[in-house]
Amino acid sequence: MIKAVIFDLDNTLVDFMTMKKQAIEAAISAMIDAGLKIPPEEAKQRIDRIYAEKGIEYQQVFDDFLREIYGRIDYKILSAGIVAYRRAREAALVPYPHVYMTLTTLLKMGLKLAVISDAPAREAWLRLCYLNFHHIFDHVITFDDTGERKPSPVPFLKALELLGVEPHEAIMVGDWAERDVVGAKKVGMKTAFARYGDTFNTQNPEADYELNDIIELIDIIKKENGWQ
Missing domain, CATH: 3.40.50.1000 (HAD superfamily/HAD-like)
Structure with missing residues (x-):
């Protein structure tokens, strides 16, 4: 029984995977609007690679991504990405x-x-x-x-x-x-x-x-x- x-x-x-995909796409778009100077396809590939290396729940993915691009964290771009990610995540969850x-x-x-x-x-x-x-x-x-x-x-x-x-x-x-x-x-x-x-x-x-x-x-x- x-x-x-x-x-x-x-x-x-x-x-979860649909939510994650939509949240990442929203974050990339917001970071580009805030001054990120790479194409969205390249940004997604780089972010996906970081997740593949460090796990899908890794919380500093955008920090690592920006360090990889600029050698430092641009906090304007980072903050725009985090806010957009969280808003999209909540809408899609x-x-x-x-x-x-x-x-x-x-x-x-x-x-x-x-x-x-x-x-x-x-x-x-x-x-x-x-x-x-x-x-x-x-x-x-x-x-x-x-x-x-x-x-x-x-x-x-x-x-x-x-x-x-x-x-x-x-x-x-x-x-x-x-x-x-x-x-x-x-x-x-x-x-x-x-x-x-x-x-x-x-x-x-x-x-x-x-x-x-x-x-x-x-x-x-x-x-x-x-x-x-």
């Missing part, structure tokens, strides 16, 4: 269709809910609070809480411990098969692959279930628990 549902955050509850409905239905069904994210704690909680999801989940486990990223079993075992359930009593929902599905299966959890958030064109996620819409999770839980 499934007693708990554990979700990945980015590209499972929220379309929305949940996937039916996420809120699905979460509230699962709560009404008596299930415990948690999040496992590889994001730093500050960034994960900011996204959850902005979406007004911070009161929904019983527990949120981030990279800062365990020092381990998926597919390490550590964050999954931590979530199970906090929720007070056995592995076979929980299902993991995530968009990254090599991290979310593999990690959850290692510890004996059921898995549901969020096909709707897949950015890798994954052919065979090897999950127990595949979701084209998160709302399909409700019928899966009912089936698993014999409630249909």
Whole structure:
């Protein structure tokens, strides 16, 4: 019987990559308006490379970018980029269709809910609070809480411990098969692959279930628990 549902955050509850793309494009445009003298395509390539080297959550990406261009930080250009990035991020940070409905239905069904994210704690909680999801989940486990990223079993075992359930009593929902599905299966959890958030064109996620819409999770839980 499934007693708990554990979700990945980015590209499972929220379309993180679309948000990131729009925010970066807005920042580049604002920096050019403030005096940046390189084409937007080159700026994007340089910023993408910094993210590739230092991680998608790296917070000083524009600082490094400007040092690379000018050998120093031009604070007028930097500030214009940061403000535009934050405004675009907030406008684009929305949940996937039916996420809120699905979460509230699962709560009404008596299930415990948690999040496992590889994001730093500050960034994960900011996204959850902005979406007004911070009161929904019983527990949120981030990279800062365990020092381990998926597919390490550590964050999954931590979530199970906090929720007070056995592995076979929980299902993991995530968009990254090599991290979310593999990690959850290692510890004996059921898995549901969020096909709707897949950015890798994954052919065979090897999950127990595949979701084209998160709302399909409700019928899966009912089936698993014999409630249909």
